[in-house]
Amino acid sequence: MSQLQSLRGMVDLLPEQTRHWQNVEAVAREHFRRAGLEEIRTPLLEVTDLFARGIGEATDVVGKEMYSFLDRGERSCTLRPEGTASVVRAAIQHGLLSQGVQKLWYSGPMFRYERPQAGRQRQFHQIGVECLGASSARSDVETIALAWDLLADLGLTGLTLELNTLGTADDRKAYRNTLVSWLEERSDQLDADSQKRLTSNPLRILDSKNPTTQALLNDAPTLQAALSADSASRFEEVQRLLAQLSIPFTHNTRLVRGLDYYGHTAFEITSQQLGAQATVCGGGRYDGLVQQLGGPATPAVGWALGMERLLLMLDSHVNTAPDVYLVNRGDQAETAALGLARALRNAGLAVELDGSGAAFGKQFKRADRSGAPLALVLGDGEVTQGLVRVKPLLGEGEEQSLPWRDPAMDLPELLKSLGCH
Numbered sequence: 001m002s003q004l005q006s007l008r009g010m011v012d013l014l015p016e017q018t019r020h021w022q023n024v025e026a027v028a029r030e031h032f033r034r035a036g037l038e039e040i041r042t043p044l045l046e047v048t049d050l051f052a053r054g055i056g057e058a059t060d061v062v063g064k065e066m067y068s069f070l071d072r073g074e075r076s077c078t079l080r081p082e083g084t085a086s087v088v089r090a091a092i093q094h095g096l097l098s099q100g101v102q103k104l105w106y107s108g109p110m111f112r113y114e115r116p117q118a119g120r121q122r123q124f125h126q127i128g129v130e131c132l133g134a135s136s137a138r139s140d141v142e143t144i145a146l147a148w149d150l151l152a153d154l155g156l157t158g159l160t161l162e163l164n165t166l167g168t169a170d171d172r173k174a175y176r177n178t179l180v181s182w183l184e185e186r187s188d189q190l191d192a193d194s195q196k197r198l199t200s201n202p203l204r205i206l207d208s209k210n211p212t213t214q215a216l217l218n219d220a221p222t223l224q225a226a227l228s229a230d231s232a233s234r235f236e237e238v239q240r241l242l243a244q245l246s247i248p249f250t251h252n253t254r255l256v257r258g259l260d261y262y263g264h265t266a267f268e269i270t271s272q273q274l275g276a277q278a279t280v281c282g283g284g285r286y287d288g289l290v291q292q293l294g295g296p297a298t299p300a301v302g303w304a305l306g307m308e309r310l311l312l313m314l315d316s317h318v319n320t321a322p323d324v325y326l327v328n329r330g331d332q333a334e335t336a337a338l339g340l341a342r343a344l345r346n347a348g349l350a351v352e353l354d355g356s357g358a359a360f361g362k363q364f365k366r367a368d369r370s371g372a373p374l375a376l377v378l379g380d381g382e383v384t385q386g387l388v389r390v391k392p393l394l395g396e397g398e399e400q401s402l403p404w405r406d407p408a409m410d411l412p413e414l415l416k417s418l419g420c421h
Contacts, residue, residue, distance in 0.1 A: 007122070010121070019320050021125075025127070028127050031146065031150045031153065032129070032146075035146055037105045039105055039106065042086035042090050042106065044111075045077050045078070045079060046085075046089070048068050048078040050078075050085050050086070050089055050293070051078055053292060054085035054088070054089075054289060054292065055085060059201065060204075062081075065112040065114050066081050066113070080110055081111060081112045082110055083304060084128065084289070087130045088289055088295070091104075091295070092293060092295035097295060101131065102132040102133055103131050104129070105129045105130075107127045107307075108125065110123075119278070119309035120306075121308060124306060125306070125307040126304045127304065128303065129143060129147070129283075131143055131300065131301050133298055133300070134299060134301065135287070137238045140238050141242055141245065144267055148269065151269060151310075154310070156273060156280065156314065158272040159269055159271055159280075160248075160270045161249040161250070162250050162252040163251055164252050164265075165223070165224075165234070165235035165265060166223065166264060166266050167263065171223070171226050172223070172226075175203075178226065179203070179220065180202050182221055183205065184198065189216050190205070190213055190216070191210035193210070203256050206255075206256050222253050223253065224253060231264065235264070235265070249267075262285065263285055263286065263287055265301065267284055278309060280306070281306075282304065282305075283303025283304060284303070286301070287300060321371030321372055321373075322352040323350045323373070323374070324350070325367035325375045326340065326341050326351055326376045327363040327377045328363075328378040329363070329379055330378075333379050333382065336378055337353060337378045340388070352372065360377070360379075364391075367393060372393055373393060373394045376389070386403055387403055388402055388403075388404045
């Protein structure tokens with residue numbers, strides 16, 4: 001019988017990798033707590049129409065990449081390809097929008113059928129923030145600053161904030177007409193994908209990675225020329241507030257994001273930590289999405305970061321060594337060690353209990369590999385005497401024997417004083 005394998009693009013996270021993920025998630029949760037955000041959890045599976053209406057049928061995500069199927073009730077269902085539409089659907093469905101501004105965050109797996117590569121899988125994971133009900137330029141900047149500070153706290157270096165404005169729907173309509181006319185006169189110079197987008201989603205041509213198309217776009221009309229006075233003023237305010245917070249940015253006039261629901265502020269945070277520029281976090285304002293999905297007109301802004309790509313860029317070292325490695329051998333010692341390990345864990349220490357019953361020499365080798373600063377040693381002789389041997393494993397220090405059954409002896413505190421944390 002052949003050995004079963006995971007599907008292509010669906011990757012297992014083994015314990016060592018999971019520790020790194022948990023470290024990032026813990027830092028993110030603390031930033032969100034300090035910013036007053038609340039966590040929301042939505043289903044992995046939604047009706048397909050949610051994404052067709054929310055993301056846009058002309059986008060690559062909806063047209064080419066979604067995992068969609070008919071369930072037993074003949075309903076078209078889709079594994080969520082992104083998190084924003086699901087969060088908005090939940091806010092509408094449960095009446096959250098009538099309760100004031102909703103500052104929410106989420107994390108979890110998303111699914112897109114695309115070519116797997118480093119930092120990009122078919123099941124991938126995002127951490128995202130959605131602020132529903134806030135309309136000011138200040139809320140844009142607060143949301144961007146939250147992402148910037150989180151990534152900096154995680155240790156990411158070489159960060160660049162790329163910023164643009166997509167204006168209002170009327171601004172984009174006017175610009176779309178101008179851009180399409182200009183591109184139609186040069187359609188023979190466009191790459192094949194851009195030629196298809198010319199009739200379905202022409203603004204996405206600005207985001208083309210084709211070198212020939214990029215060179216052509218250097219002379220293309222810009223959205224800035226189509227902005228209303230109010231839209232231009234709003235974007236100037238976003239830039240002023242970012243400068244006030246000392247967050248550096250670059251105005252990228254070609255930044256349009258890949259989803260149809262964006263308007264006004266759009267941004268990406270990139271890093272050169274892997275030697276080539278890569279987007280780590282992206283988002284922007286999407287004031288029309290709530291109404292588009294059946295809710296009341298509601299301003300909104302948010303972002304998402306990709307965990308897989310982020311983890312590639314971060315220092316892989318995460319200290320997971322136990323505080324104590326408990327070496328034990330003998331019938332009495334193994335029973336006593338179980339109780340001692342439990343007591344120390346309940347006192348706040350991380351204790352790895354060797355359950356092998358192997359010779360002391362082999363257990364000590366495993367203790368050295370664990371990275372623990374101290375080994376506790378229990379044999380039947382120590383149990384009879386009510387003692388435990390404390391053996392330093394890192395650096396200098398003398399081995400000593402301590403009583404551990406004496407109620408006056410606070411062993412956890414003593415161990416902490418010897419180097420445990």
